[in-house]
Amino acid sequence: MSEDSAVVDYHPMWEELGIDLPTHDALLSAVGQMYGDAFLTQENRPAGMSYLDFVMSEVHGLRVKELHDFRATGGKIVGTFCLYVPEEIVRAAGAWCVGLCAGAEFGYDEVERIMPRNTCALIKSFMGFELTNVCPYIKESDLIVGETTCDGKKKAYELLGEMQNVYVMELPQMKRPQDIAFYRAELDDFRAKVEELTGKALTAETLKASIKEVNDKRRALQRIAATRAASPAPISGKDALLATQVAFYDDVPRYTQMMNALADELEERVADGAGVAPAAAKRVLITGTPMALPNWKLHDIIEKSGGIVVGEEMCTGSRYYDTLVPEDGETVEEMFDALAAKYMDINCACFTPNQGRMDDIVRMAREYNADGVIDYALNFCATYQAEAFSVEKALQQAGIPIMKIDTDYSAEDIGQLSTRVEAFLEMI
């Protein structure tokens, strides 16, 4: 990406994609404003964040253009919503993967005509983006892959399937050997589906390369995460969250390179004892439902209240990058076994039992020297809201302060949440 492309007018491309231009302009300007207010007001940001600032300024521009150009040469785009859909397989069959989760309240009135009001914000958001024709990533997706995780998503994919080319992967709900074998078989079907889409074969060679490539992306994120254990923290939680959010749709090698550069800078900061917040700032670990772009609400509240977020135990956080796929597989079979084992090791609340997640949260709270944990659940997300009670219990037993928050994407409760967050920061 080069800086001078910022002046390009993308309207013709958006129009070609069938984007509703006036509505889309309104969305972009709202997101731009939110971004400016949440990110550009921060002091002492790492210089490496300028890459992410640029990516965000081009969020529906240059990156979409890259996808567009890739498709013009016969490339295929696969849109996904969940970590359990392996990017490695998509890339090994020659396609590109983009995350489609959405984090803004948009088009709800349209959504509520076809879905219950009490559906979680994440689902409402991507359905709203689809129904109001404002998401170029949905438009650029040749195939959208859903998964049978929570009930809300399962039903949403049926509706989305009426409008887009949707394929649904079945996921087990437990992690016994037979469940892992089941998921492993689903991966074979998924491979066939992507190969059919691209007309290219996944080979041991392409898969090995893609495993390495995606692992490298995760390794860069692990490096960034590791620096957040330092006090003072070298990067704000908001910036670190943004880095993870962008991982789901940016060009893989370029992103990895830029994030490694950011990690270099952060490691230097740590060595120099330089930070973005005073060392006395209260350190918070967040756990819960994923925070899709442009959802920065809770981080913004915490950091504007004087705290600092030092980690995210969520799909836009450690659940995404904490574990790697073993790279020693040689045959496709071995590598698929490795993929199945790695992905079935993610601790999502859609699974039962889910003790692993409790252990992860307690471990992370200690590793990142958190003063307290905030459990964040989207309203109407049955699995995470219910599991919040187990999270609370596990943390209480570990002697770590915890506060539970149920919210959505709206700005309505920001005042009340700020008071609760401030009081929590005073308390811990």
Place this chain on the structure above:
Amino acid sequence: MRVLGLDIGSRSVDAVWLEEGRIVDSAVADSGFDPAAAARVFVERGNHDVLIATGYGRHTARESFACDVVTEIKAYAAGASVLFPGAASVLDIGGQDTKVITLGATGKVTDFEMNDKCAAGTGKFLEVMARALGFTLEEMAAEAIAASRTVAITSMCTVFAESEVTGLVHRGESRSAIARGLHESIAKRTVSSLKRVGAVGPLVFAGGVAKNPAMVALIRREFPGDVLVPGESETDSQIVGAFGAALCGLPVK
């Protein structure tokens, strides 16, 4: 050193002046449309060395007066534990929200819960119900205490409860029994949120609604522990927040 603590709430702005840790003056004003302006009157008296604000309008105060701020949670905890050493928990029912706080040995906040999403069970709720019954707040409380009967009120949402009350009045239900039912349902709901955070006695009941004798009596009846009300000692229950804020403004010794 004189500290001015301000509690800028949605209904009132409360001020407490502390000298050597003791209250030397206090005042309460209506928030009106511009709570910052109401607060400014107190600030402009100019007889303080340190200013600190709490309450819903604390951030506005920080912008207007460049002062420190604390949350209502911390302020109430500080105020209540100084007024009543040994207090284990605090209940604050204010104009538009309810807070429940549990305290550690030294008066430190150990947990809290806020109902801040709707007016259910708050001062605002009682005002609306009093109007629906054609009583003043004082009359409604007196009627509730004197009532020989009660009627169950099922709605806690201010809007639904108002129509429920109007319906009951139209059906000829006695207004004092309705008043009783309203107070009882708030008390039950409040005590269940106290239990949820594991609050034990002695409980300090503060905030504007703690001036309502019917609420005090019913919370005492429902809560399994001692209930202490500031107004019954010397400090007005309404200024606990401002007092607590002022205490937080004292230099750490």
